[in-house]
Amino acid sequence: MLRRIRPPEEAGRFSLLHEFFEAQVDTRPEATAIIVEGRRITYAEIEQRANRLARYLHNHGIGRGSIVAILLSRSLDAYVSILGTLKAGAAYLPLDPEYPADRISYVLGDSHAETLITTASLASHHREFHGRIIAVDVDANAISSETSTRLPTDVVRVRSDDLCYVIYTSGSTGRPKGVLVGHRSVCNLVGAEAELFRVTSEDRVCQIASLSFDLSVEEIWLAFQAGACLVPVTRELAHAGLDLSKFLVENQVTVISCVPTLLSMLEEDIPTLHLVILGGEVYPENLLTRWARPGRRMVNTYGPTETTVTATYSDLTP
Structure with missing residues (x-):
């Protein structure tokens, strides 16, 4: 639906x-905004x-x-x-x-x-x-x-x-x-996704998309609007399934937004993940079965760049 x-x-x-x-700076200035190259900023x-x-x-x-x-x-x-x-x-x-x-x-x-x-x-x-x-x-x-x-x-x-x-x-x-x-369009997106996905200041959001791809807008602002921590992934790591799994586990990532192909590359479960957003291509049913867990929400999104990243969404269940 x-x-x-x-x-x-x-x-x-x-x-x-x-x-x-x-707004997050004004209320939680000492919270970690980004973990990059082992540094907490x-x-x-x-x-x-x-x-x-x-x-x-x-x-x-x-x-x-x-x-x-x-x-x-x-x-x-x-x-x-x-x-x-x-x-x-x-x-x-x-x-x-x-x-x-x-x-x-x-x-x-x-x-x-x-x-x-x-x-x-x-x-x-x-x-x-x-x-x-x-x-x-x-x-x-x-x-x-x-x-x-x-x-x-x-x-x-x-x-x-x-x-x-x-x-x-x-x-x-x-x-x-x-x-x-x-600004009006992207603020609408950020505000709507804040309500829809309920990311909190306790979350760690993976940033894996190239900054030239509009998915990066969703990743970055899912974190920043909530006072959460953004965890960027290097280009090399983004194409290394086993190493990427290890990175996500070590950094206790809780939110990821990616194409199904990338999720299928991950060879082990990420126990801390509670929100998985899939988009950009058709997802295979077996991928949903493999990654669905109690307490983990999986969502399919769609939207061309012209409509500001995401226009529609659907919750996924096996």
Whole structure:
């Protein structure tokens, strides 16, 4: 049975995406927001770093109406860059470093991105980009010298109908196609999924999708809206079934959203998992039988990028 996710007026708590994160900073600043490379990073630490980046961007003329491309793998710098961009009032455009260079160049040109946040090494492959390049390694000292407080709202002036992010899909013509998503739409998604999936501050949410894929939006904000902990998985680990199982067990992951193919790669059960969200492809019945457990909720979701990640869902039972 399919159920309709509630509309904005019933589901949304905030009108801007980053406000979900800021609400957790204000109430639980010392809670762990991310476990990355064995480090536990608090909401307050990420907030301060994101605020510094936002001020750095603002001081270089980046704000409302700007598009900032982020060419980084799943890392602390990537999540700080997303939040810092939003806090500056700009929209972010995630790019996967594993993409072919010509695809990245096309997207940078087609999107009219004004700024590229990346590393010095990755930037060296895109010298044809004519906008501002911020290398998180080279420019780290300049960024860290900025004030760590939030930019005032009357300075940022971003509204709910402003652009939040741009995701490029494969496109029907063979050329990547940019999909523009506003704050109102994604806030509706986050608010609705908060009500639907009931993730809490005690959860650990796996972040396995490429940041250039809109599933990453669901993963990241399932965690951040609840004050939960985000647990990113490296690209290499995402393709290693046995090692990935071990990683999920060791990090006591409780929530995962993935394609059925990835779940089928896991060779052992993850006892701590209580919410499994499947989407992106048809799931085989035997997979459901294998993974269903008392106290574990399994959900099938569907939605094209144009409808903001998820449009419909159905609870699954063997």
